[in-house]
Amino acid sequence: xxxxxxxxxRAGDECNYSHDRQNDTPSNxxxxxxxxxxxxxxxxxxxxxxxxxxxSKPSSLQSKPKPLSAPVLDSSAPKSTLGFEDLVSPAPPAQxxxxxxxxxxxxxxxxxxxxxxxSYAAAAGGSDEPQGxxxxxxxxxxxxxxxxxxxxxxxxxxxxxxxxxxxxxxxxHPTNQALRDxxxxxxxxxxxxxxxxxxxxxxxxxxxxxxxxxxVYEKEPPPKRKFGILSSCSHVYCLDCIRQWxxxxxxxxxxxxxxxxxxxxxxxxxxxxxxxxxxxxxxxLIEGYKxxxxxxxxxxxxxxxxxxxFNERCFYLHAYPDGTKASPKPKRNRQNNAGDYDLIQQIVLxxxxxxxxxxxxxxxxxxxxxxxxxxxxxxxxxxxxSSDDESELTxxxx
Amino acid sequence: xxxxAVARIKREFKEVVKSEEVAKCHxxxxxxxxxxxxxRGEILGPPDTPYEGGTxxxxxxxxxxxxxxxxxxxxLTKIWHPNISSVTxxxxxxxxxxxxxxxxxxxxxxxxxxxxxxxxxxxxxxxxVVARQYKETSDIFSQTARHWASNYAxxxxxxxxxxxxxxxxKNMGFDEHKARVALSTxxxxxxxAMENILS
Numbered sequence: 001x002x003x004x005x006x007x008x009x010r011a012g013d014e015c016n017y018s019h020d021r022q023n024d025t026p027s028n029x030x031x032x033x034x035x036x037x038x039x040x041x042x043x044x045x046x047x048x049x050x051x052x053x054x055x056s057k058p059s060s061l062q063s064k065p066k067p068l069s070a071p072v073l074d075s076s077a078p079k080s081t082l083g084f085e086d087l088v089s090p091a092p093p094a095q096x097x098x099x100x101x102x103x104x105x106x107x108x109x110x111x112x113x114x115x116x117x118x119s120y121a122a123a124a125g126g127s128d129e130p131q132g133x134x135x136x137x138x139x140x141x142x143x144x145x146x147x148x149x150x151x152x153x154x155x156x157x158x159x160x161x162x163x164x165x166x167x168x169x170x171x172x173h174p175t176n177q178a179l180r181d182x183x184x185x186x187x188x189x190x191x192x193x194x195x196x197x198x199x200x201x202x203x204x205x206x207x208x209x210x211x212x213x214x215x216v217y218e219k220e221p222p223p224k225r226k227f228g229i230l231s232s233c234s235h236v237y238c239l240d241c242i243r244q245w246x247x248x249x250x251x252x253x254x255x256x257x258x259x260x261x262x263x264x265x266x267x268x269x270x271x272x273x274x275x276x277x278x279x280x281x282x283x284x285l286i287e288g289y290k291x292x293x294x295x296x297x298x299x300x301x302x303x304x305x306x307x308x309x310f311n312e313r314c315f316y317l318h319a320y321p322d323g324t325k326a327s328p329k330p331k332r333n334r335q336n337n338a339g340d341y342d343l344i345q346q347i348v349l350x351x352x353x354x355x356x357x358x359x360x361x362x363x364x365x366x367x368x369x370x371x372x373x374x375x376x377x378x379x380x381x382x383x384x385x386s387s388d389d390e391s392e393l394t395x396x397x398x
Numbered sequence: 399x400x401x402x403a404v405a406r407i408k409r410e411f412k413e414v415v416k417s418e419e420v421a422k423c424h425x426x427x428x429x430x431x432x433x434x435x436x437x438r439g440e441i442l443g444p445p446d447t448p449y450e451g452g453t454x455x456x457x458x459x460x461x462x463x464x465x466x467x468x469x470x471x472x473x474l475t476k477i478w479h480p481n482i483s484s485v486t487x488x489x490x491x492x493x494x495x496x497x498x499x500x501x502x503x504x505x506x507x508x509x510x511x512x513x514x515x516x517x518x519x520x521x522x523x524x525x526x527v528v529a530r531q532y533k534e535t536s537d538i539f540s541q542t543a544r545h546w547a548s549n550y551a552x553x554x555x556x557x558x559x560x561x562x563x564x565x566x567x568k569n570m571g572f573d574e575h576k577a578r579v580a581l582s583t584x585x586x587x588x589x590x591a592m593e594n595i596l597s
Binding site: 210211212213214235241244245248250251252255258259260261263 | 402405406409410465466467496497498499500501502
């Protein structure tokens with residue numbers, strides 16, 4: 001029980017999880033830390049410690065013919081770690097290969113040090129072993145050398161990679177050309193991503209809001225440093241200002257929904273942490289925004305017990321408690337006694353939507369709102385500049 | 399909210415002061431007090447108009463909700479113009495009313511007013527008398543406007559005939575401004591103007 005470990009389990013003796021300190025140690029080590037990519041750093045609630053000596057001493061592999069993962073294969077041997085090893089260590093096919101067997105490091109997925117996992121499952125070290133070149137035993141690079149220094153130096157049982165010029169780490173496999181190429185490719189991709197990120201900041205840092213006339217990145221407090229991107233033009237506003245303008249009551253609809261500089265009408269504002277004006281990134285941002293909203297339950301639909309005037313056109317999620325999505329309702333055209341169609345069709349979704357958004361973000365005491373804005377902040381960051389944001393989102397936001 | 403209004407006015411101030419229009423003495427903004435909510439604007443009458451060379455003073459009041467609402471602007475200098483009240487100086491200009499946009503600034507407002515002096519909109523009048531004169535007898539309108547500009551906005555081009563007529567009425571004991579309004583309203587017919595003042 002991880003709550004027990006931290007001394008806060010409220011279930012006490014009735015807890016369904018084990019309150020035996022002997023059992024819980026492996027799972028208390030942060031798996032992401034071991035893989036060298038825990039995004040929480042010091043704030044992580046799991047332990048950031050390297051694996052215990054007895055399980056990680058590579059020299060034992062050389063001196064003893066029986067590596068630590070052997071008991072797993074030996075059905076007669078008692079399983080000391082509740083089968084945890086079964087899941088994570090690749091099983092050598094035959095006895096003679098044991099000497100080459102991958103060493104068990106809690107939570108680690110063999111040699112997967114340089115391929116970035118595409119999903120939570122992969123990051124968590126699932127048992128599915130992709131059949132990649134990097135999976136071959138013996139191609140494993142020493143994780144200690146990779147992340148700094150290995151105290152076994154030359155004697156290390158693992159391969160010490162050559163230093164990569166791009167990332168400055170010992171991550172180039174000395175003999176396997178395929179792995180070298182793969183690493184270089186990934187390094188370049190990472191580098192490009194970092195560059196795009198820097199360019200995005202560069203692009204954004206001197207932009208001035210056309211309404212408050214402040215430099216958006218210098219606004220106080222820092223959460224206000226967000227852009228509100230208009231869909232139809234490229235004039236710069238901070239999110240708060242443009243939202244306030246668009247929700248003004250004293251002017252006509254077509255005045256407030258138009259850009260205050262060029263008077264071109266935009267249907268909606270997309271929040272973004274960076275200034276985006278080129279078409280591909282803007283499209284990506286807007287689509288990502290809609291996608292993010294579509295995962296958030298509609299407060300008006302209220303899991304089926306409420307009524308949302310926008311039905312299937314609503315950008316929020318319309319789903320019943322069991323998870324099934326609501327099917328679109330047949331459209332109703334209300335007619336008045338003169339035979340004219342009712343104006344209900346003419347309600348502009350985005351007006352409604354924006355107003356609701358304003359209500360959400362202005363109520364700062366609402367914990368949900370913080371979550372939502374954090375989400376957008378992160379979302380816009382990762383979605384615009386990385387292609388595999390799925391895992392990012394899952395890891396750090398929830 | 400007041401914060402954003404004041405912060406923005408301060409920024410705009412710098413902008414206007416640095417702008418090239420100021421360098422050419424076409425527009426000017428100054429503070430009335432330290433509050434940044436009440437300002438004094440100045441525009442130069444645009445060339446090739448009856449207002450050429452005149453200096454027109456404006457009273458600018460910044461609402462708390464600025465820039466989400468327009469500033470309240472009116473002419474302190476008396477002016478003869480279809481879209482500006484000859485009595486109160488109130489301005490009929492769409493951007494100061496329902497066509498305001500939050501990205502507009504004191505500078506753009508002053509430039510718009512300058513443009514309004516150059517291009518009156520008689521179909522959307524503030525002063526119906528002036529607008530009618532503008533449409534029906536545009537010569538008399540131009541002369542009247544020039545006469546007003548020379549008397550109130552220290553524009554260089556005078557209208558001696560009109561000055562004389564005003565002087566005549568003034569010598570008869572009438573208030574100069576009242577006499578000017580009456581004469582302007584009645585297309586400079588002295589008898590009609592006198593009747594108007596006396597009635």
